[in-house]
Amino acid sequence: MSWLSLAIWTPIVFGLVILPLGRDSQASLARWLALAGSVLGFLVTLPLYTGFQAGTAQMQFVEKAPWIERFNIYYHLGVDGISLWFVLLTAFITIIVVIAGWEVIQKKVNQYMAAFLILSGLMIGVFAALDGLLFYVFFEATLIPMYLIIGVWGGPNRIYAAFKFFLYTLMGSLLTLVAFVYLYWRSGGSFDIQTWHQLPLPLPVQTLLFFAMFAAFAVKVPMWPVHTWLPDVHVEAPTGGSAVLAAIMLKLGAYGFLRFSMPIAPDAAHEWAWLMITLSLVAVIYVGLVALVQQDMKKLVAYSSVAHMGFVTLGFFLFNDLGVAGGLVQMVSHGFVSAAMFLGIGVLYDRLHSREIAAYGGVVNTMPRFAAFALLFSMANCGLPGTAGFVGEWMVILGAVQFNFWIGLGAATALILGASYTLWMYKRVYLGATGNDHVRQLKDINARECLMLALLAAAILGMGLYPKPFTDVMDASVTHFLQHVATSKLN
Numbered sequence: 001m002s003w004l005s006l007a008i009w010t011p012i013v014f015g016l017v018i019l020p021l022g023r024d025s026q027a028s029l030a031r032w033l034a035l036a037g038s039v040l041g042f043l044v045t046l047p048l049y050t051g052f053q054a055g056t057a058q059m060q061f062v063e064k065a066p067w068i069e070r071f072n073i074y075y076h077l078g079v080d081g082i083s084l085w086f087v088l089l090t091a092f093i094t095i096i097v098v099i100a101g102w103e104v105i106q107k108k109v110n111q112y113m114a115a116f117l118i119l120s121g122l123m124i125g126v127f128a129a130l131d132g133l134l135f136y137v138f139f140e141a142t143l144i145p146m147y148l149i150i151g152v153w154g155g156p157n158r159i160y161a162a163f164k165f166f167l168y169t170l171m172g173s174l175l176t177l178v179a180f181v182y183l184y185w186r187s188g189g190s191f192d193i194q195t196w197h198q199l200p201l202p203l204p205v206q207t208l209l210f211f212a213m214f215a216a217f218a219v220k221v222p223m224w225p226v227h228t229w230l231p232d233v234h235v236e237a238p239t240g241g242s243a244v245l246a247a248i249m250l251k252l253g254a255y256g257f258l259r260f261s262m263p264i265a266p267d268a269a270h271e272w273a274w275l276m277i278t279l280s281l282v283a284v285i286y287v288g289l290v291a292l293v294q295q296d297m298k299k300l301v302a303y304s305s306v307a308h309m310g311f312v313t314l315g316f317f318l319f320n321d322l323g324v325a326g327g328l329v330q331m332v333s334h335g336f337v338s339a340a341m342f343l344g345i346g347v348l349y350d351r352l353h354s355r356e357i358a359a360y361g362g363v364v365n366t367m368p369r370f371a372a373f374a375l376l377f378s379m380a381n382c383g384l385p386g387t388a389g390f391v392g393e394w395m396v397i398l399g400a401v402q403f404n405f406w407i408g409l410g411a412a413t414a415l416i417l418g419a420s421y422t423l424w425m426y427k428r429v430y431l432g433a434t435g436n437d438h439v440r441q442l443k444d445i446n447a448r449e450c451l452m453l454a455l456l457a458a459a460i461l462g463m464g465l466y467p468k469p470f471t472d473v474m475d476a477s478v479t480h481f482l483q484h485v486a487t488s489k490l491n
Helices: 003-018 024-043 046-050 084-100 109-128 132-141 143-153 158-186 193-197 203-220 229-236 239-264 266-271 273-292 297-316 321-352 368-382 388-403 405-430 447-465 468-486
Strands: 060-068 073-079
Touching: 003 024, 003 046, 003 060, 003 073, 003 084, 003 109, 024 084, 024 109, 046 084, 073 109, 073 132, 084 109, 084 239, 084 321, 084 447, 084 468, 109 132, 109 143, 109 239, 132 143, 132 158, 132 193, 132 239, 143 158, 143 239, 158 203, 158 229, 193 239, 203 239, 203 266, 229 239, 229 297, 239 266, 239 297, 239 321, 239 468, 266 273, 266 468, 273 297, 273 405, 297 321, 297 388, 297 405, 321 368, 321 388, 321 447, 321 468, 368 388, 368 405, 368 447, 388 405, 388 447
Parallel strands: none
Antiparallel strands: 060 073
């Protein structure tokens, strides 16, 4: 079994082992097993980074075994510079989420931990799959644990949110399945993604395929106007669910664009790039304005996620190396920053059981250590230089200015909006005189909370101050990707 299979199956096996431990007396064992599973799941991803050859765009750590031979479907895995960091990010965030739910989750602990571990393995499967159907199975399977996480441990409206999440994402995916079946037929019976990349296709077919895949991936990102499920889901999801959803699940859609939509239908991607850029700019500017008026902290950060992911899709459809690499870096950095923002809100929610901004005020007086962490994460969310949030946005804005000055200017306004809603939220929640008696009684963060926030703070500062390890891995794959997309496939 190679490293990639281990990275996928280690957390899933641990998840399945934890599932039977349902009695209250076994809750502590379930927690420790979940922690061991998540740490081990992260450790088996490290050789992928250490053994990765940076100068090539070829798939590495490739595994291929027959799965459903009749239809020529293979268990085919591999990573390149585009997908490598997402495997590591997924495994890292899983550890944080297990630590975050340690004391907070008191009922059905085994199911909660198992759901996250299984979800972690499935998401790594999405990033590593090189077979179209295998990708689809992993992509859809991620819905099940997430649906349960929202529906069982969520807020008062959790059933509505879980349904909305499931239906939105499933509707789009069905069109994508039709596109995959067509490509299978067109390629003479192959589900191999790299074979699909080479298929010559006329422009009308490319356009239909592009929009069929757009249906699944745009909902997942979520791009404006199909973003409305995200704020509802975030508000109801438990803290760990929100962190994983924002940090990794949104990236599945953006990754789908890079792996499927653009390489399979490059002419259609160029043809419709104006639409994608327009939708991305609307997401970046309009959704930023919507975030300004939110009263609920989670809703505000959820809208900020839509705006930040707008940067990603904008970067991809500029078709230059700064834009695409910037989009990828932004995906990784948003993974760290959004997880940190949601976990910070979770810390407050665990104490006061309120997400309303108006319920707080002056938290810095009673929780100084926590307020310092929250300030760093807020600054990273604004895109302050020296934090992870800056690197990707800066690269995308540079790429946008190269492409068209006005688009670059539109993208840059997002930084001002981002700073407006994030810092205004910080001011109202943390600064000033202590707002009410509940806030006066707050206790500062304990060692467990300090550990999870410190890990994320280290990742955010490390990536912000030294982004080279992230960009070096991507360079060759991004160059190869752009060469591929620049070549017409019209036969």
